[in-house]
Amino acid sequence: MKDSESVGGMHNPAGQKAPRRLRGWALAAILLALAGSGISVVAAARTADNAAQRSRSAFRLTAEQAKASLGLEVQRDADLLSGAAAFMQETPGFHPAAFRRWVADTRAVARYPELIALATTEPTPHANACPRTTLAGKPAIVRYEAVAQQAICHGKGVVALSPLDPKIVDFGLSLGGVHFLGASIAVYRTPTPPGTAAGRRRAFIGWATIAIDPATLLREARRHLTGVGVALTTRIDDRLTFAAGPRAHNAVSTTRLANGVTETVTGTVQGESILADSSAVASLAGGIAVSVLLALTLFLLGTGRARAMRIVADKTDELAFQALHDALTGLANRALVMDRISHALARCGRGGPPVAVLFVDLDGFKNVNDTFGHSAGDELLRTVGERLGGLLRASDTVGRIGGDEFVIVLEPEGNGTSPELVARRVLTALAQPITLPGEFEVRLTASIGIASGCQVDTEELLRDADLALYAAKRAGKSRYVVFEAAMQTAIADRLGLELDLGRALDHNEFHLVYQPTFRLDDLRVSTVEALLRWQHPTRGLVAPDVFIPIAEESGLILEIGHWVAAQACVQAAAWRARGLDVAIAINVSSRQLAEPGFVQEVAEILEEAGLEPAALTLEITETSLVREPKRVSARLHELRELGVRIAVDDFGTGYSSLAYLRELPVDVLKIDRSFISGPASSDESAALVNTLVALGRTLQIETLGEGIEDASQLRRLLDANCEFGQGFLLARPQPAKQIEALLVASAARRNPVKPSEDSIPAS
Ligand code: C2E
Ligand code: MG
Ligand code: MG
Numbered sequence: 001m002k003d004s005e006s007v008g009g010m011h012n013p014a015g016q017k018a019p020r021r022l023r024g025w026a027l028a029a030i031l032l033a034l035a036g037s038g039i040s041v042v043a044a045a046r047t048a049d050n051a052a053q054r055s056r057s058a059f060r061l062t063a064e065q066a067k068a069s070l071g072l073e074v075q076r077d078a079d080l081l082s083g084a085a086a087f088m089q090e091t092p093g094f095h096p097a098a099f100r101r102w103v104a105d106t107r108a109v110a111r112y113p114e115l116i117a118l119a120t121t122e123p124t125p126h127a128n129a130c131p132r133t134t135l136a137g138k139p140a141i142v143r144y145e146a147v148a149q150q151a152i153c154h155g156k157g158v159v160a161l162s163p164l165d166p167k168i169v170d171f172g173l174s175l176g177g178v179h180f181l182g183a184s185i186a187v188y189r190t191p192t193p194p195g196t197a198a199g200r201r202r203a204f205i206g207w208a209t210i211a212i213d214p215a216t217l218l219r220e221a222r223r224h225l226t227g228v229g230v231a232l233t234t235r236i237d238d239r240l241t242f243a244a245g246p247r248a249h250n251a252v253s254t255t256r257l258a259n260g261v262t263e264t265v266t267g268t269v270q271g272e273s274i275l276a277d278s279s280a281v282a283s284l285a286g287g288i289a290v291s292v293l294l295a296l297t298l299f300l301l302g303t304g305r306a307r308a309m310r311i312v313a314d315k316t317d318e319l320a321f322q323a324l325h326d327a328l329t330g331l332a333n334r335a336l337v338m339d340r341i342s343h344a345l346a347r348c349g350r351g352g353p354p355v356a357v358l359f360v361d362l363d364g365f366k367n368v369n370d371t372f373g374h375s376a377g378d379e380l381l382r383t384v385g386e387r388l389g390g391l392l393r394a395s396d397t398v399g400r401i402g403g404d405e406f407v408i409v410l411e412p413e414g415n416g417t418s419p420e421l422v423a424r425r426v427l428t429a430l431a432q433p434i435t436l437p438g439e440f441e442v443r444l445t446a447s448i449g450i451a452s453g454c455q456v457d458t459e460e461l462l463r464d465a466d467l468a469l470y471a472a473k474r475a476g477k478s479r480y481v482v483f484e485a486a487m488q489t490a491i492a493d494r495l496g497l498e499l500d501l502g503r504a505l506d507h508n509e510f511h512l513v514y515q516p517t518f519r520l521d522d523l524r525v526s527t528v529e530a531l532l533r534w535q536h537p538t539r540g541l542v543a544p545d546v547f548i549p550i551a552e553e554s555g556l557i558l559e560i561g562h563w564v565a566a567q568a569c570v571q572a573a574a575w576r577a578r579g580l581d582v583a584i585a586i587n588v589s590s591r592q593l594a595e596p597g598f599v600q601e602v603a604e605i606l607e608e609a610g611l612e613p614a615a616l617t618l619e620i621t622e623t624s625l626v627r628e629p630k631r632v633s634a635r636l637h638e639l640r641e642l643g644v645r646i647a648v649d650d651f652g653t654g655y656s657s658l659a660y661l662r663e664l665p666v667d668v669l670k671i672d673r674s675f676i677s678g679p680a681s682s683d684e685s686a687a688l689v690n691t692l693v694a695l696g697r698t699l700q701i702e703t704l705g706e707g708i709e710d711a712s713q714l715r716r717l718l719d720a721n722c723e724f725g726q727g728f729l730l731a732r733p734q735p736a737k738q739i740e741a742l743l744v745a746s747a748a749r750r751n752p753v754k755p756s757e758d759s760i761p762a763s
Contacts (some may be wrong), residue, residue, distance in 0.1 A: 006755030021309065025302035029295040036291020041274075044284035048277040055270035056251070062228050063253035063265035070221035070230065070263055073114070079214055080108055081185055084118050085208040088187040094205055105491070114216035121184075121207040134313065179233065181242065184209040214242030228267035244653055258337070328378055331406070332399030340397040340409045341458045347455040356419035356452035358408040359465035360388070360426060361751050363445045363477040365404035368436075376436040384444070387429045391422065406521075407462070423448045423480035445478035452483075467491045498550050500536060505559060509535050512567055515733035516742060517704055517726040520718055525746040527617055529585040529726070530568035531733045532560070552591050561592045562601065569609035569616060571736055576615065580743045585617040585647060590624030594631065599638045606644075613643030617668065621649045625664070626656050633664055640665035647704075652692065662699060673707025676717070677727065690720045697721075 036496040087102050088094050099120050108115055112197060188194065188203040218230050222245055229245035249266035256262050274280045324336040344355040362384065362750065369377035381404065388398045388406055397409040408426070410419055433441045449469025452462050470485035470491055475481060504510055511533050516525040534542040551557040565586050572584035592598055606613055618639060625632055625648060636646055647668035648656075652675050671692055675685040689705065696703035708727030717725055731742060 021306040022303055023148070025299050026303065031297035032298055033291050033295035036294060037259065038282050040287020040291065043287060044274045044280040047273075047283055048274045048280035049272050051277040051280065052270045052272040059228070059251045059267045059269045060253065062225055062267060063255075064266045066221060066228060066230050067253075067255045067263055069224070070218070070232075073217055073221050077112065077114070077210055077217075078183065080106075080112060080115070080118070081183055081208055081210040084120070084210070085185045085187045088120060088205050088208055089189065089191070094120075096122070105273050112212075114212045114214075114220060116211040117209075118187065119207075119209040119211070121209060153358050166233065172263065181214045182209060182211045193352075209278070215244060218242060218244035224564045228265050231264040231266070232261040233264065233361060248369050279570065280527045326385075326400040326724070329382050329400050331385050332397050334399065334401040334668045337397060337399035337401055337407050337409060338458050338462070340399075340411075341461060343459070344409060344411050345454065345456070345458060347397065352454075354452045354454045355461065356410040356422075356450065358419060358423055358426065358480075359449040359451075359462070359469040360406040360408065361447050361449075361469055361473070362404040362430075362520050363447055363473075365444075368442055368444075372436055372438070372440055372442075376438070376440070379436055380434055380442065380444070380659070383434050384430060387432075388426065391425050391429055404527035407465070419450045420453060420480065420482065423450055427478070427480065432633075447472040450480055450482045464488070486745055494550065497542075497547065498554055498556075500730065501534075501547055501550055501554070501556055504534055504536075507537075509537070510555050510560070510563065511535065511735075512571070513733040513735055514571075514739040515726060516731045516739065516746075517724050518730050520705075520714070520722060520725045522749070523730070524749055525582060525743055526724055527583040527585045528572070528739060529587075529619070530564060530571075531587070532564055548589070552589050555591065557589045558595060561589060562605075565602065565605050569605050572615060573609045573611040575740065575743060576611070580740070580747060582743055583615045583617060583645070584611075586620055587619045587621075587649065590627055590632075593620060593624065593635055599642060600760045602639065603642055606642075614645065617645040617647050619647045619649040622651050622656050626660075629660060636665050650706075652688070658695065660700075666699075666701055668702045668704055670704045671722070672728070673727075676705045676713050677707040677709040686716055686720070689722065693720045693722045755756065 004515075083106070084099070084102070088099065088477050091098055099118075103109075103118050108118060174538035184207045186193070186200075187205045187208055188200060189205060190203050194200045194203050214232060218232065222228070222230055225245075227246070229243060229247055229249060231241050231243035233241045245266075246268075247266070249268055250271075251267050251269040253265045254262060255265075269317055270276050274284055324333055324339075325331065326333045341355065341357060348355050362380075364500075365377070365380070368380055368494055381400070384404075384406065385398070388408065392398055392408065393411075395411040397407075397411075399409075401407050408422065410417075410422060427446060430444050430446045433443050435441050447469055448473055449465045449467065451464035451468055453464070456464070464483040467487050468481045471487055472479050472481040512530045514528045514530055517527045517529060518524060519526050532544050532548070534547055535542075536542045545558060548557070551560050565588075566643065568584050568586045572582065575582050595601070602618070603613075606616060620632075620636075639646060645667040646665060647670055648666055649670050650672040651669045652672040671689060675689050675692075693703045695701075702724060703722050704726060705722050706714075706726050708714050708717065708725050708729045710729055713727070714725060714729060734742075
């Protein structure tokens with residue numbers, strides 16, 4: 001790690017270029033899609049426009065066709081009327097009956113489906129009299145005959161029913177619900193109408209009239225046309241409009257036909273809008289789809305590499321984070337903490353203030369783990385991490401570097417809060433209760449070691465903080481201690497000892513010495529206590545008071561204790577095999593007692609050594625009895641089941657209650673040396689010894705005075721009726737061989753009558 005920024009900020013050139021490239025390709029793709037879509041719109045508009053034009057010209061063509069075919073129909077009808085007029089003119093002495101015959105002969109009714117009637121109307125001698133009309137046509141028309149006649153008679157709807165007008169006139173007429181379209185022509189005897197009115201009156205024969213069914217006419221005219229409506233409006237009455245075909249339309253073509261009839265052709269032409277033309281819509285949709293696909297293809301092809309780079313960059317960031325952070329709490333891990341410390345130290349070396357490191361260790365975290373389970377322990381660590389993080393400035397670092405070990409690095413910023421202040425805040429913050437899953441509330445304390453410096457290296461600073469932490473733990477936990485140079489030698493010494501202790505078993509550096517305990521009435525040996533000795537290769541003999549606490553803290557005591565028990569039991573069994581009636585006592589630490597398999601372990605050791613359980617006494621200090629009363633009580637009862645004896649060692653130092661003692665399966669109380677030979681061996685403690693002995697008697701527990709160094713102390717114990725005693729006055733701890741001699745002597749004292757027979761073969 002060369003640069004802290006490279007750690008925190010994850011500077012990554014690929015990671016920065018990649019999004020820029022990605023944006024470039026996205027822009028190109030969007031432009032392509034837009035251009036393609038634009039072209040599609042223009043093309044679709046063209047298509048729609050062409051379609052509209054085609055539609056309009058198609059309509060015009062259809063309208064022309066409609067006009068032509070209608071004109072043709074009308075022309076046919078006009079020809080028929082002209083034929084009728086010619087017949088009237090050319091028939092000398094014209095008579096209506098002859099007209100009827102002519103109509104029949106021409107088969108006009110069959111040939112002209114639209115024909116309703118052909119009529120002749122003759123003038124009457126009196127100007128005001130109704131002219132006589134002869135009607136010929138379809139039988140259906142007959143019932144309209146009277147009506148038609150009347151209409152013609154009264155000139156209803158007839159425009160110019162006058163012999164003076166030589167032209168064909170047409171009319172539209174609605175009679176009794178039947179619509180007619182008609183025309184009349186004035187017929188004269190001369191081939192051309194006379195030039196004067198008097199001449200025309202003289203030459204006038206009558207009117208020839210045709211009545212046509214407009215619906216049929218229009219149907220005929222529309223026979224080959226589709227999609228258009230055709231309407232005819234007469235000149236006379238534009239309300240009288242005859243129409244056929246669809247009404248809905250958006251295009252109109254109007255033509256004046258001959259004789260004042262207006263033809264209107266209506267139809268639907270396509271609009272110019274793109275949406276009006278399905279093929280335009282289809283081409284637009286297709287065009288846009290193709291453009292988008294092309295754009296997408298461009299983007300994917302273009303960004304394939306960019307995306308791959310991005311993924312790599314993301315993964316790199318992720319891995320870098322994982323490599324430098326604690327998975328459980330998300331705090332910095334050891335590597336990152338070390339990196340931060342070394343950078344802070346580098347800044348400090350350039351003239352900045354010293355760097356402070358706080359080593360925080362939770363007190364009794366193992367208990368939480370054991371009692372509530374590991375997931376609760378994890379939750380607790382997360383909460384602690386959050387609380388610690390909440391206390392610090394952004395520039396500071398908090399990391400987790402081990403199970404329940406946290407490190408805080410205070411960056412040197414000049415205005416820096418003192419590390420002691422931060423430590424006090426940490427203690428306060430952690431003292432707040434923490435609720436674990438399952439609503440369990442726990443209260444934590446922590447021990448903190450503080451070290452600060454400038455001209456040190458990272459490892460050194462962290463180790464100093466660790467040493468201060470160790471001092472805080474030893475001073476009773478739940479506090480902070482600032483590192484001092486003196487600690488280093490003391491603790492380094494201890495750490496060295498711990499290291500050596502780990503190797504001592506393998507190097508056969510341990511051995512046992514034995515100190516007998518005696519019946520005070522006859523001074524015979526009752527039990528022999530095994531005491532551990534460590535012959536250190538350079539330090540010489542190390543006292544158990546020095547190394548036993550280290551072994552307990554480091555957990556080495558489990559292995560060592562096993563070795564002691566096995567060794568002592570084998571020795572006791574050997575003595576007993578030689579006929580020496582001796583029991584053995586071993587010291588058991590609270591760590592051993594707490595082990596779930598401890599009772600089983602003792603049973604196996606006894607079994608292997610071939611020692612009966614009653615010959616073994618386990619000495620447990622009073623302080624470890626009171627530490628976890630429930631568990632200890634259960635464990636002692638199991639041991640009692642096994643048949644071993646139990647002694648309470650150093651009794652009087654642990655403040656155990658009488659009631660509690662009563663509950664326990666205790667066989668011996670070993671009254672602490674301080675009451676016998678120590679500085680507290682005053683009259684007051686003599687009184688206490690009396691009380692303790694009396695208490696033992698009440699509870700039926702044997703009492704033993706420890707540390708008897710002179711006769712007066714022995715006297716006092718005898719006076720107090722104490723049954724057993726141990727001390728330098730009676731016997732010092734000695735190697736097995738010397739003890740054996742002592743045991744033999746003791747046995748001889750028990751059997752003064754036959755010492756030689758009972759003498760033990762020398763080992
Ligand atoms: P303890 O179990 O109370 O053992 C008695 C200690 O008092 C021994 O010290 C012994 O030498 C000392 N002593 C006996 N008589 C006198 C006397 O008249 N005057 C004085 N001043 N001292 C006397 P030691 O052997 O140094 O052991 C110290 C402690 O270390 C033991 O106290 C015991 O608690 C522990 N220990 C020794 N061996 C073992 C072991 O194998 N396992 C465990 N867990 N603890 C052990
Ligand atoms: Mg002892
Ligand atoms: Mg003792």
